[in-house]
Amino acid sequence: MDWEYLSPLDQILPRMYFGEILCFPSTDPNFFSILQHGLRKVAAIVPHLTSFVVDDDTRPGNIRLEHKRDAIDNILVYGQDSPEEILDYDTLKRTSFPIFPQSSLFYPHIPDVPPVAPWPVIRAEVTRVRGGFMLVVLVHHCVFDGLALSELLGMWATSCARGALGQPLEISQARLNRRLLQGEDSKRVHPQPADISRVINRLFSLSQTISLFTQSFNQILTKPPQPSWPITLYRLPYHKLRGLKQTMNKFASSLGVQFLSTNDVVSALIWSCATMAMSTPSQRLSLISHCSTGVSVNIRSRIQPRLPDDFLGCAFGVAYINMARRKLCAATEETSFESLARVAAAIRHGVDGITNNKMKEIINYVDSQEDSRKLQWRPKKLNQFYITSWANQRIYDADWGPQIGKCEALRVAQIALAPMCVILPSRVGVGSKGGKCGDVELIVSLESLHMERLRKLKLMGMFAEIIQ
Template identity: 20%
Template sequence: MGTLSQEPASIIQDLKVTLQYSSTVFPLEKTVKRSMFLSNIDQVLNFTVETVHFFLANPDFPPETIAGKIKSALEKVLVPYDFLAGRLRLDPHKGRLEIDCNAAGVGFTMATSEVSLDEIGDLVYPNPAFWQLAMAASDNLEPENGPLCLFQVTTFKCGSFAMGISTNHVLFDGISFKYFLDNLASLAADKPLAVTPCNSRELLAARSPPRVTFPHPELVKFEIPSQGEGSQATKALFEPISEDLEFQTFRLSSNHISVLKEKAKIGLNNNESTRMITSFNVVTAHVWRCRAIAGDIGEELEKTSTLLYAVDIRSRFQPPLPPSYTGNCVLAAYARATIGELKDASFIRLVEMVSEGAKRMTDEYARSVIDCGESSQRFPYGDLLISSWWKLGFSNVDYPWGRPKYSCPLVRHRKNIVLFFPDIEGSSFGNGVNILVALPSKEMEKFQALFNNSTA
């Protein structure tokens, strides 16, 4: 395909960040003290997600003004989003996590950096130094009982700045986080909420009695310790394995993606629909095959590879859930094939297998997954998880000082997780995608060769 992995010649390893002050932000108005129910999807996502949003300097909005507007908007947004200012609790009688909506507040920090935004270079590359731009969150079930949401505004010497946000995943999925950012931006501009959040998480409660009507090979069972430290099983799945990994970014332009789509169409029968040939499906199929074959040592053709990716289920319920549902409303779709099948299958067959994962996600299937978690917590698990931030649109949020130049999550190197990121708007890659891969050195060499070969 002629694509090459992208690695900057040099990166700044220290952004020379100095914290100026920290405070706690409380809701502007008094909120009702209550306990928020967390669905079975929320229950297994007790870990922190950090994102950073880079903004160019705006002469009409000096750093002090921006910090004040963000803090003021936070105070306002914590009224409709009262659970952000709460604390995670374990109900000892039910053995379930819930949010104590007690208006305890969110963390807010101002910081400065001695470098300019231009000196950082490629914002798409997952620079480990970006971790300096977001406050670290503690385990929310430990005695310090830290906030579920933390903001850090870091000003660069050029006047540009970064907004780092740390949130516990029980608060939002990517879609509801985007709505939250839209509302924060609207309130910062002294406008009404862009969309009214739907905080009724009981909409995703299990049925009574629970009915598991499908097999769920995409889920594994973990028993939660009796003391209620529900995050421990989650950490077992999401913490990186201790091994030496290389980390590279592979970029596919919109033209490259079109080539993959045409490659898929070649294998279609006359009566087959092209609806399955989407950008996500063809890129995922290509990555799945390359990743599986790269890890094959030549004697594992019968070994099964399980691919997982997230599907928004709001519109798949009957009746549909409101688009503004604030909790986690995504489930893991799966595709399974042996290494031999992945080597030999036509490209359109791979695309079809990927598409079948989302097609499987009906109202009944989604409710079966939720009910499956009622008796024991189940975690999605496979040898390859595609975590896609490609189409979430964080960089399209209209703040008073302008849209972000780039928005991305902070990345931990994990062998079984491949991340899809958008490119910077206006770049030469158009509506392309950045693919972040972490593998041992020999597997990375093999993956790169396969990835760059249009016949892989």
């Protein structure tokens, strides 16, 4: 297998890192060496982990993987113990772990990553607190998506749980094979998909813009100032979300969809409320003003030939949904929830539109272009609000062994300074059954004025609690 290959989808993803903060209650003195040994066993069967993302000299503008350039000692480092004045783990747990960029309560060490190529594929850092520790993991977005990172963390946990004398990990090569996402004929002319735009001025390409965000954001990481883009962490209690979902699904058939998923309902709620918060009074009544959002969609089961559910790469599409601003705003004020169900149905139609044919059109077109840097994976009109879901990640199921235990909270290590929402995996709540359902948590980023409005919206207050 060609380990250096990155698919056409990888080529048009933002050339940046994303990451997660995992919170553990372990106080075992050997936890770091256990993590090191476990990661070394994973890297032995997933060579991407010790690779760098580099420019592809054979196809200018593209990138590829270069192997065996990294070492576990570089990938995983021990930052330093937190100062005594930092609150301890029990306090963080009691306050629902308000740990994310620009939090005044606690801020773990974030690994240093370069803004331009060559990029290491993965970086991880540990921060010890009294009564526990935080593991921060950053991965390059052109190599792994959120589900792939979840699978890697699961493998890492299994390796740690088995210990030094445990059986070595095994992996199916199909989980690593990006060739299933390659173009069919790069020499043939392929039509340009509607949601792939050409960039005339590279300085303003999406990937470079986000890289600039990342560069400036890295300067913030050591000591968060008063933010101009405050980030709010919300909890949606299981019983409230279940009731809302049941109510909205009563309208599903009349709206032309078979069902509305939890993700549809949560996305509709936050998109409507964020639009209301970002709109002026005149915009809310306008008959011509429209809004758009982008929603990430896992394509592992949609692409043909089908990818494994535990595929260790990037395999997602983006559904772009447009809707009249006044309808989105009205959905936040009506009590029947039919208007909110219409928003959710529009999202469901958009998600269902991410088909094998659509993704193959994008893959074939990108693969036929000489320079992928000139391409942006978005409509010509940029979406005003982006929603990405980590809801299917199995972070809380992974057992890292008796000396480390289970992750008790997942938080976002970096978030772009832009209007967006990250839906986190559900945490088991009082109303859950069999541990399969729980409270849903959201991380929302908006400008200061818009965030202030969002926090005051009645609809958000009905279903979401702010984690201070």
